[in-house]
Amino acid sequence: MLRTDHHLTPDDLAKALRSDAAEGLTSRPKSLPPKWFYDERGSELFEEITRLAEYYxxxxxxxxxxxxxxxxxxxxxxxxxxxxxxxxxxxxxxxxxxxxxxxxxxxxxxxxxxxxxxxxxxxxxxxxxxxxxxxxxxxxxxxxxxxxxxxxxxxxxxxxxxxxxxxxxxxxxxxxxxxxxxxxxxxxxxxxxxxxDPARLVAAYDDPRGVTAEFNRNVLRVLNRELGAEFEPEGFDHVAAWDPDAEWVEMRLRSRTRRRVRVAALESTVEFAAGEEMRTEISAKxxxxxxxxxxxxxxxxxxxxxxxxxxxxxxxxxxx
CATH class of the missing domain: 3.40.50.150 (Vaccinia Virus protein VP39)
Structure with a gap:
């Protein structure tokens, strides 16, 4: 027997994404919750990550x-x-x-x-x-x-x-x-x-094939598609770093240049300095x-x- 309860609608998800983006893109430092990685393409990329030698x-x-x-x-x-x-x-x-x-x-x-x-x-x-x-x-x-x-x-x-x-x-x-x-x-x-060992931890989030980097940048494509944003994903570098005090790995996106990004659904423009980083995930150990x-x-x-x-x-x- 199969039954389904619906406590979320597509409109609920759209509102949540707008809210998270509005808060995260204007915070200091900028951040986005990792749950927005997982559209269809993001889920496919994560499945590929789980098969990488580095990702144990x-x-x-x-x-x-x-x-x-x-x-x-x-x-x-x-x-x-x-x-x-x-x-x-x-x-x-x-x-x-x-x-x-x-x-x-x-x-x-x-x-x-x-x-x-x-x-x-x-x-x-x-x-x-x-x-x-x-x-x-x-x-x-x-x-x-x-x-x-x-x-x-x-x-x-x-x-x-x-x-x-x-x-x-x-x-x-x-x-x-x-x-x-x-x-x-x-x-x-x-x-x-x-x-x-921090080297093993960071390697699990920064594979040499660049699959994790593509997964990280995919969140910008989600913002482009769902919020009418104008991010250029290839203009951002993937960063994975170990925080020894918090004991977690952070994933970030680092803007290569100074840029202004229009986000139509928020009726706003977001500014990034050259080298500015936006946190997209923490993974506590x-x-x-x-x-x-x-x-x-x-x-x-x-x-x-x-x-x-x-x-x-x-x-x-x-x-x-």
Whole structure:
């Protein structure tokens, strides 16, 4: 059985993009949220990034889930998998297979901002798991956690180190909102990238083939298409840098020259100095004590901690 709840319309997304662009392009320093990377072309580029030799997180997380999915199913006892930032690939199915094998799986709740992508992914899962209730939710999980389906014993999965795209205060707020919607039987499954050699970290976000650079510049094409902006993407250099104090990798776009960019939907012109940088993503890296403290501040207790053999990545299970 397949049903879909819509808490976002294309007009909602358009308004959100205008709001984020208006705020980010006039701030100092300039910034844009990373969620706007993922139009159709951006999603294709990210899939290509995950196959690059330099980009280890996806492979490491998949390896942990392949080895530990049975333990996750047993520890959680979940009958419902809620996936924030839904996927349709191997990681999702590893969890579904484990819960099904444990004899508890009844329902899958994929959540994503893209209704088209979500519809395709939900239909594929429904076809692969006959009898599974698939309750898709078109929503921004940073805003609509209180609207997610409740009931049963839920395993809420936030994979792909998605949590690392938020600064600390926002992470704790997000985790707190998650906690507010949890019941005693729910569990939280997080995938987090770990602190390691900065050279390896930066290489994962600045590959020599330039795929990540193209992915980064694609956000300017999104602004051009959706907001009538007049960015010249090739006039911006991709920058990836490690911040040792914040312990995160920043991706930025650096203007090669002084320029004025008209943004029709905002009825404004944005000025860039030569060499001025606009931040497009942070990707925080974690130590166990740090994520455990943040979980604790939000009301969660860390129950299990699994890493790959190299210690590059961690998947953890927490309870409210």
């Amino acid at each position: 997180p996806t492979r490491a997380e998949r390896r942990i889930l392949r080895e530990r999915a049975g333990e996750i199913a047993a520890e959680s006892g979940a009958d419902t998998l809620v996936e924030l930032g839904a996927g349709s690939g191997e990681k999702t199915r590893l969890l579904l297979d484990a819960l099904s094998g444990a004899g508890t799986l009844n329902r899958f709740v994929p959540v994503d901002v893209s209704g088209d992508f979500l519809g395709e992914a939900a239909a594929a899962i429904g076809g692969a798991y006959p009898g599974l209730e698939v309750h898709a939710v078109v929503a921004d999980f940073e805003r609509h956690l209180h609207l997610l389906p409740s009931g049963g014993r839920r395993l809420v999965a936030v994979l792909g180190s998605t949590l690392g795209n938020q600064p600390p205060a926002e992470r704790v707020s997000f985790l707190g909102d998650l906690h507010s919607g949890c019941t005693e039987g729910d569990t939280l499954l997080l995938g987090v990238d770990l602190v390691k 974690f130590r166990r004590e740090r994520i455990e403290a943040e979980l604790g501040a939000a009301g969660f207790s860390l129950q299990e901690w699994w890493t790959d053999s190299a210690g590059d990545f961690a998947v953890l299970l927490a309870r409210p």
